[in-house]
Amino acid sequence: MQRKSRLLGLRTGLCLAATWMLLGGCDKIEPGAFSAVEKAPFTPAQTAVAQVQEIDQWxxxxxxxxxKTETRIEARVTGQVLDVRVSPGDPVSKxxxxxxxxNRQMTSRLDQARQALKTAEAGREQARHALDAARAGFKQAQANYNRIKTYVESQAATAQDLEMAESNFRQAQAGVQQAEEGLAGAEAGxxxxRAVVNESAISIEYTRIxxxxxxVVLQRFVEPGDLALPGKPIVALRTTGALRMEAYVREGLITRVAPGASLTVHIETLxxxxxxxxxxxxxxxxxDSRTFLxxxxxxxxxxxxxxxxxKLxxxxxxxRIVTIPWSAVRRVGQLELVHVQAGDGWQTRHVKSGVRLEDAVEILSGLDGTETIGWEVTDNG
Incomplete structure (x- = not known):
């Protein structure tokens, strides 16, 4: 009696399992497997013939x-950030x-440089006066020397007087040369x-970035209170609206890519x-990756x-692939089913789909491209 009960239970389980598999609840049905001809009459709302077509492989x-053009603006001087006027996404004008x-430290340096310039200009005026005095003394010593030389020739002056006059003349000549060098030094000063003044003024301008x-602002790398350093990015700008795709192509395919080639880019998010x-x-x-940029x-x-x-x-x-309308595929859990015409009736066939091509879908297995497919309007879910 117990043995008959066990056999009855086993038969019941097998029947339930078989029924569940036919209803699409089993993931192990092989693609292309057929169910029995539909018991309930199936009248498709639309029909289409599976197509075999060639598509590009990518x-x-x-x-x-x-x-395409990204500008990273960096600080040229060291200074504490007081204010940041922009945020990412803000449009900006030139x-x-x-x-x-x-800029307080730069302003102080500018004031010191301007004071040093005034001192140098005053030194130049002193050097000019010294040069004028030296030239006047030189003219006087030169005239006295020439006069004494004439007196010596007429024996109205002694040789000692001539030596003294010549010595004064040479000293005055050296004094003029020294005064000229002093004026040149003042001019250089x-x-x-002025160069220090200009540099200080430029440094102040550099505090206004x-x-x-x-x-359009892409990124800001500093906040008020941060220390800006030369070479450290502060703001990144996109200076044109153009974009470009940067992809790494493996070396085995780099010969298929050439400058000027027209390709497509797949933006998955959009x-x-x-x-x-x-x-x-x-x-x-x-x-390391054996790829080209x-x-x-x-x-x-x-x-x-x-x-x-x-993706580039x-x-x-x-x-060559087999395609059918996307809406012809009925999805039950993880199973994909289509109605295939078989004589005067319709069969349910398990298929496996691939890439969707607009209103069509690639069928990887289950169809050979000669079948007539039928579906209801609501079959696509």
Whole structure:
């Protein structure tokens, strides 16, 4: 009696399992397997014949969308950040104030430089007066020397008088030369002082960081209170609206890419394909990844921003595939089912889909491209 009960339970379990598999609850049905002809009459709302077509095969090189022209503005002087006028996403015009640095130290240096310039100018005036006096003394000594020389020739003066006059003449001549050198030194001092004044004034101008071109703020790297240093980025600007895709292409496919080639970029976030033109191929392979950096220009697309993930599609050949309308596939859990015409009736067939092609879908297995497919309007879910 117990043995009959166990057999009855086993038969019941097998029947339930078979029924569950036919209803699509089993993931182990092989693609292309047939169920029995529909017991309930199936009248499709629409029908279509499976198509065999050739499509391009792609290698998708992952990369990043970047601005075509990105400017990183750096500080030219050391100073504490007092104010940051912009935030990421803000449009700016050429000459607009972006960041203000503390300029008190530069202002103090400018005042000192201006005072040094005044001192140098006063020294130049003194040197000019000294030169005028030296030249006057030289003329007097020269006239006295010439007069004594005439007296000596007429024996109205002694040789000793001539030596003294010549000595005074030579000293006056040296004094003029010394005064001229002093004036030249004063002039050089003025030039140096003016250079310091100009440098100090420029340093003050550098504390007001302006936009070099019209653009959009991409990033700001400082906040009020930070210390700005030469060479340290402060703000990043996109100076044009153009974007480009930078992708790394493996070395085995780099011969399929050339400057000027028209390719497509897949933006997964937007679920869009965007046209791109190869602008540059960096002629150096990364020794670790064995890839080349490829840069392709892209048009302005609404919703597309620098830094977004993208894939550069590189054609590698063509492939024959079977396609049917996307709405013809009925999905039950993880199963994909289609209604296939068989004689006067319809059968339910398990298929496996691939890439969606607009209103159609690729069928990887279960169909050979000759079948007539039927579906109800609500079958696509």
């Amino acid at each position: 290698y998708e090189a992952v990369g990043t969308v970047r601005p 000459g607009a104030l972006l960041v203000t640095l503390d 003025i030039l140096q002082a 302006l936009a070099p071109e019209d653009g 679920d869009r394909l965007v046209a791109a033109t190869v602008e540059e191929i960096v002629p150096y392979a990364d020794p 490829v840069k392709a220009a892209m048009p302005v697309v609404e919703g597309l921003y620098p830094g977004m993930f993208a 599609r590189i054609p590698v050949g063509r492939q």
